[in-house]
Amino acid sequence: MDKLGSRCPLPSCPRPSALVCFLILAASFLTYPMLRNLTLQLHSTVTGSYVSGTHSIVFANCPNEQIARDIARALLDKKLAASVNILPKAASLYFWKGEIEEVTEILMLIKTKTAKVHLLSSYIRLLHPFEIPEVFSFPMDQGDGHFFKWLEEGVQEN
Structure with a gap:
């Protein structure tokens, strides 16, 4: 059995398709700016300090x-x-x-x-x-x- 299949605990667990992997990667790149801004705002609010780029x-x-x-x-x-x-x-x-x-x-x-x-x-x-x-x-x-x-x-x- 290949390495990916051996990691799956269930014998019938399907391998992720290339399309699923691509969609996950694309979603990560597209949401990065929004997630970065939210993280900067949260840091500024919690610490009371200014974060460069806010x-x-x-x-x-x-x-x-x-x-x-x-x-x-x-x-x-x-x-x-x-x-x-x-x-x-x-x-x-x-x-x-x-x-x-x-x-x-x-x-x-x-x-x-x-x-x-x-x-x-x-x-x-x-x-x-x-x-x-x-x-x-x-x-x-x-x-x-x-x-x-x-x-x-x-x-x-x-």
């Missing part, structure tokens, strides 16, 4: 200040962000449909929980006029504990 700063460009303000207010209303800075007149050069474009854009710096970045990004995509809005994030590594506590309170659902 919060993120999201960068997003907008074509003008009014659109940036509208998106910022919508994110704050939905509790997807605790704070948004709107920085005027960022020069942007990029390839678009085979051509080099040069425009002036407005940069938004959005502070939120890392666990909300995916939802925040999806919501920006719904509101944004660009076909492919520039939205990306970096986890916050270190900072003032009082700021992180305030940020946490700002994105909590009531």
Whole structure:
């Protein structure tokens, strides 16, 4: 009898199929970010200390200040962000449909929980006029504990 079959206590125990193994592996990879975020939140709550990566700063460009303000207010209303800075007149050069474009854009710096970045990004995509809005994030590594506590309170659902 092969090694896998010899480990099974029951003689009629079936061997796991490759599909079952693949599904288990895929589910592990897909749920890792969510489980990591939950573990970080639990650690922060239990120890009272800040865990690097619990919060993120999201960068997003907008074509003008009014659109940036509208998106910022919508994110704050939905509790997807605790704070948004709107920085005027960022020069942007990029390839678009085979051509080099040069425009002036407005940069938004959005502070939120890392666990909300995916939802925040999806919501920006719904509101944004660009076909492919520039939205990306970096986890916050270190900072003032009082700021992180305030940020946490700002994105909590009531």
